[in-house]
Amino acid sequence: MYLESQGVRTLEFVCLTHPHDDHYRGMGRILERFSPRQLWLFPVLDAATAKRLVEYLGLVELDSCNPQALADELAQILDWWNRRRSKARPNECRLRYVMLGKDLYPWPERQEASVRIRGLAPPDQLAGRYTRDLLACFRGDGNLREKLPHRRHNVISAALVIDWNSTRILLGGDVEGEGWRLILEECPDRLGSCSLVKVSHHGSTNGYCAGLWQRLGDPMKTVAVLTPYHNHELPDPDALNFIENHVSSLCATAPPGKTAGQFLPTDAPLESRQALRGELHITPASTVERFGRCSFVFDDQGRCLSRQIISPAWSRTNQEALGGP
Numbered sequence: 001m002y003l004e005s006q007g008v009r010t011l012e013f014v015c016l017t018h019p020h021d022d023h024y025r026g027m028g029r030i031l032e033r034f035s036p037r038q039l040w041l042f043p044v045l046d047a048a049t050a051k052r053l054v055e056y057l058g059l060v061e062l063d064s065c066n067p068q069a070l071a072d073e074l075a076q077i078l079d080w081w082n083r084r085r086s087k088a089r090p091n092e093c094r095l096r097y098v099m100l101g102k103d104l105y106p107w108p109e110r111q112e113a114s115v116r117i118r119g120l121a122p123p124d125q126l127a128g129r130y131t132r133d134l135l136a137c138f139r140g141d142g143n144l145r146e147k148l149p150h151r152r153h154n155v156i157s158a159a160l161v162i163d164w165n166s167t168r169i170l171l172g173g174d175v176e177g178e179g180w181r182l183i184l185e186e187c188p189d190r191l192g193s194c195s196l197v198k199v200s201h202h203g204s205t206n207g208y209c210a211g212l213w214q215r216l217g218d219p220m221k222t223v224a225v226l227t228p229y230h231n232h233e234l235p236d237p238d239a240l241n242f243i244e245n246h247v248s249s250l251c252a253t254a255p256p257g258k259t260a261g262q263f264l265p266t267d268a269p270l271e272s273r274q275a276l277r278g279e280l281h282i283t284p285a286s287t288v289e290r291f292g293r294c295s296f297v298f299d300d301q302g303r304c305l306s307r308q309i310i311s312p313a314w315s316r317t318n319q320e321a322l323g324g325p
Helices: 027-034 047-060 067-087 122-134 151-156 178-187 212-216 237-243 270-278
Strands: 014-015 038-041 092-096 103-105 115-121 161-163 165-173 196-198 223-226 249-252 295-298 304-310 316-317
Touching: 014 027, 014 161, 027 067, 038 067, 047 067, 047 122, 067 212, 122 151, 122 178, 178 212, 237 249, 304 316
Parallel strands: 014 038, 038 092, 165 196, 196 223, 223 249
Antiparallel strands: 103 115, 115 161, 161 165, 249 316, 295 304
16 A cells, blocks of 8 residues: 555544545545544534435445445445544544534644644535435435435535645545635635645536636646546546646646446436346446556645656646647
8 A cells, every 4th residue: 555655654634525436435444554533524424414325325326336335335434433433532533524614633723833724615505505405315214205416425525725834735625616616705815826736526627616726726836636537538628728727737647538338327317227227237337447646745835846657647737738848
């Protein structure tokens, strides 16, 4: 495991941004192996909602090869925290919810701390809407009434901003345009020029809003990093071109492209998708693909001291994208 190869033995926190499996697959193994002191979660998991969410994932998330196994892994993550909490001394194992404007690290608060991590998303109103919509999917007898609109989990995606003196790193999760608009309205000071931005929603055109990259990016210093999602043909070339106008370099963990295979139609009614999967044995294209790694070292003045791009990951500068020298 990469973390162990770098000498990491424990973690201060692990953050589960939202319940799309590409953001939590394998997290159970990380929790057991590194025993983080804090687990940070998107803010809708009271006991009743958590139970409904796990049920929902097992029934509906048919874009995955094994939806029940992925639902079980989310339940395993929550169970890990419950087991740790029951055995831990006070403040030794904490569950914290990530929301816009919430201070997360250090905890307890220390005025002299040089590193600070704050929640950037989701805004309160989106978290509340998601919870209401999720619970409304179930009838009184516990059976499913309807499904959430496609990709609705992105509504409550957490995002983090890390400040270390003059260095700012933004981890955008899968926040979409509506969320970014609310963040710009409520906390514009947290969207200043960044040293590094993890691009939200895999380089989709709905992963940003008007005015966002003008605040985030600096063509002289900002590094943007994205993770392709080939089953949904992301990143979008239009989004790549737009983002590259606002950053010094763009990196990705794999080349853009489309995965070959059979796809379940994600906009079809739930009953149709279940029939295709169960009766005709149509499954999504394999999610086992080759991805590289993009690693960076920054100092506290916003300078990138080194980077490591492991194939098939790639990187290109703003000048290369624009056809310059």
